Amino acid sequence: MNEQQLTQPFYARRACTVAADLLGKRLVRLWHGRRLSGIIVETEAYCDSDKPDLACHGDRANGGRPTERTAVMFGPAGLAYIYFTYGMHWMFNIVTGEPGQANAVLIRALQPDEGDEVMAVLRNGRSRIEWTNGPAKLAQALAIDKSLNGTNLCHPDGVIWIESGCQVAASEISTGPRIGLGQTPEPWLSIPWRYWLQGNRFVSK
16 A cells, blocks of 8 residues: 555544545546546535535435435445536545445545646646646546446555645635535535635636
């Protein structure tokens, strides 16, 4: 195992705690032998409550019970939960908390770190600032799709994982409502479970 690779106990905590602690960590994707990576600069927590989170797939669908789509989200912490949205985009999440309860963190934005030339191609020649400044964009830039759903991010020989990266002070972290929740009712619409690094230009718009 890479000595910088995060292990399962890191993820086996409340989603909000993990979401904040992931800022500054490095998401790595091994693709055709190349490391594609970025520093995590924005996250969102889901289902981190004793009450149903109506913005969360796991709590909103099927009476809070697993479905074919959400089953991974109810699994052990440290798995990749990847789903398709709007008929065109993949979203990369990390399962957190205890098995049996839906709990996850969405990675919303990265600051590109390794593999610039590959990311430029995967993002169809867009400018560097547009490669990873949103959850669908970073999934495309790092070649993340359904084939990675359920992948163990803690496996020593995996193709996707998270490394320790750099330390972030609490004073550098901002919080606010999650994005793109549509008609989700209050208080879930406005609950401040989105976390980002202040002033980082790769945070989503």
